[in-house]
Amino acid sequence: MIERECKNCGIFYKAKSTRSERLCRPCANAKRNKTKRENYPKTKDQQLQFKYHISWDDYMSMMKAQDYKCAICSKDAEINSYNHPVLVVDHCHKSGKVRGLLCNSCNKAAGLLFDNTESVSELLQYLHKHSENPSVVMPITVSLNQSAKDFCIDYDNAFYKEKTNVKY
Numbered sequence: 001m002i003e004r005e006c007k008n009c010g011i012f013y014k015a016k017s018t019r020s021e022r023l024c025r026p027c028a029n030a031k032r033n034k035t036k037r038e039n040y041p042k043t044k045d046q047q048l049q050f051k052y053h054i055s056w057d058d059y060m061s062m063m064k065a066q067d068y069k070c071a072i073c074s075k076d077a078e079i080n081s082y083n084h085p086v087l088v089v090d091h092c093h094k095s096g097k098v099r100g101l102l103c104n105s106c107n108k109a110a111g112l113l114f115d116n117t118e119s120v121s122e123l124l125q126y127l128h129k130h131s132e133n134p135s136v137v138m139p140i141t142v143s144l145n146q147s148a149k150d151f152c153i154d155y156d157n158a159f160y161k162e163k164t165n166v167k168y
Helices: 025-052 056-065 104-112 117-129
Strands: 002-005 012-015 088-091 098-102 140-145 150-155
Touching: 025 056, 025 088, 056 098, 088 104, 098 104
Parallel strands: none
Antiparallel strands: 002 012, 088 098, 140 150
């Protein structure tokens, strides 16, 4: 360890001789965070392109179309430390098709159910059966959307009315 003077704030700090930039840890962190904040849309665009084949503009268009809310529970998008709204990109793991933007909780719930409509139906039956006030629980049918092969939840009076004529 050698002692150096920070070129930004002038304090002396101990540094490894391998560090090329002569900044103390707080100044180095501040510089990194400023760079991250300035480059957030560009970095996020690269991540979105790689993982989901959509651009930052596509993501923000989806966000605007959903009124900056989760597609399932309508919870407002969280604002990250870079002052951007954030929702998780929900996609089909089989086809890769992007379905919408979800909050973390709804995305985890969908992931834990493995995008399986039977599991969703069983979960809804279970919750309805063990509800303290079953008259308050709205009956729901789960159906498959033929074109996208994704599940949709429809509110209906007939509990679990058969609506699945999808052929795989």
